Amino acid sequence: MPINPTTHNSSLTSSLSLFVEQRLGRFHLQAELTLPAKGVTGIFGTSGSGKTSLLRIIAGLDRPDTGKLQLGNQILLDTQRRQNVPAHQRRIGVVFQEARLFPHYRVRGNLTYGMPKQAPPRFDEIVELLGISHLLTRMPGTLSGGEARRVAIGRALLSDPQLLLMDEPLTGLDGARKQELLRFIALLTRQINIPVMYVSHDPEEISAIADHLVLMESGRIVASDHLNHLLQRFDLTQKLGGFDAASILEGQVIEHDTHYHLTRITLGNTHQLLLPGTEANIGSCIRVRVLARDIAIATSAVKDTSYRNQLPVTIEDTTVLPETSHSVELRLRMGRFHLRASLTRKSWDEMGLHIGKEVTALIRSVSFNPL
Numbered sequence: 001m002p003i004n005p006t007t008h009n010s011s012l013t014s015s016l017s018l019f020v021e022q023r024l025g026r027f028h029l030q031a032e033l034t035l036p037a038k039g040v041t042g043i044f045g046t047s048g049s050g051k052t053s054l055l056r057i058i059a060g061l062d063r064p065d066t067g068k069l070q071l072g073n074q075i076l077l078d079t080q081r082r083q084n085v086p087a088h089q090r091r092i093g094v095v096f097q098e099a100r101l102f103p104h105y106r107v108r109g110n111l112t113y114g115m116p117k118q119a120p121p122r123f124d125e126i127v128e129l130l131g132i133s134h135l136l137t138r139m140p141g142t143l144s145g146g147e148a149r150r151v152a153i154g155r156a157l158l159s160d161p162q163l164l165l166m167d168e169p170l171t172g173l174d175g176a177r178k179q180e181l182l183r184f185i186a187l188l189t190r191q192i193n194i195p196v197m198y199v200s201h202d203p204e205e206i207s208a209i210a211d212h213l214v215l216m217e218s219g220r221i222v223a224s225d226h227l228n229h230l231l232q233r234f235d236l237t238q239k240l241g242g243f244d245a246a247s248i249l250e251g252q253v254i255e256h257d258t259h260y261h262l263t264r265i266t267l268g269n270t271h272q273l274l275l276p277g278t279e280a281n282i283g284s285c286i287r288v289r290v291l292a293r294d295i296a297i298a299t300s301a302v303k304d305t306s307y308r309n310q311l312p313v314t315i316e317d318t319t320v321l322p323e324t325s326h327s328v329e330l331r332l333r334m335g336r337f338h339l340r341a342s343l344t345r346k347s348w349d350e351m352g353l354h355i356g357k358e359v360t361a362l363i364r365s366v367s368f369n370p371l
């Protein structure tokens, strides 16, 4: 059940802007950032790059040496003016790696703990959305890891936050639980109308839920943009290690072929893709990933082939990465969408390809990975 956006939050236009500087021993965090007012921002970077430190400052749990932090119209921190809104007044929900529930309160007590008295009555709505109504009378010690995490998310949401921070919320869960909760968080973040910052070093998680991506390295923000824009950047290939060279596309489900168990989606009403069957409702949006190495190129449409997707594209840019000198990396444009592909340098030369050439991208349905 979607949360009613009109009752959910008064400041739907909140966007976060910050610059902070903090020395922690030998580590130096220097970050400047403006984030979109809605959607999920994935914070990605190697261990020790400063992701948690940044989140702790935003939550008000740590104070930077210098900095300014603004959420919507409200200044939360301005070291120059000695302004600092304490953590409990920031209206920022935080979910950490561990659920950190109050052990002596039942689940219901944990959920209602931070609920403002004047908050809209969303308790039943959120409990149902999280699927935890059967847990309300249980003590935290009796919950599984995944259940405790869902309660922690519920507690954060019920505090009526303007921003939700999630720091590796799936760490330590086993594969099936992790997938279940990841799907749940992805659904939840599409239904709530507050911006979410989601820290993870797992590209799978980020690919499944982030709209925007912030890439951190040694305390600095290396890049911040729409996730698929960053994935299209050749220069970030190595820094986005683990993501594989891939593209993420979002489209609307228009048809299910129940006989062959295939799903058709439309991308902005201009292009269509045929994917492995999904359970998604007609009209709903789904996200798919396709690896660069799973896209083949032909100079014209191909007959009698098992490639179910033949997309007219233009070669927009290319490069040869030093780590894969046998192949050419391609960025392809398809209307307002972009795709990354790679093929051998030998094919590139023999097919007479060049920037600006119109070609056909061939993609097997099974190569699409619905996220």
Ligand SMILES: Nc1ncnc2c1ncn2[C@@H]1O[C@H](COP(=O)(O)OP(=O)(O)OP(=O)(O)O)[C@@H](O)[C@H]1O
Pocket: 024, 025, 026, 027, 045, 046, 047, 048, 049, 050, 051, 052, 053, 054, 201
């Ligand atoms: N109180 C502290 N004193 C000294 N150094 C610290 C302190 N807190 C954090 N650091 C250092 O700051 C750096 C960034 O830590 P942080 O936890 O923000 O990284 P991270 O990107 O979240 O890492 P991970 O993915 O491993 O959780 C690390 O090198 C860490 O050792």
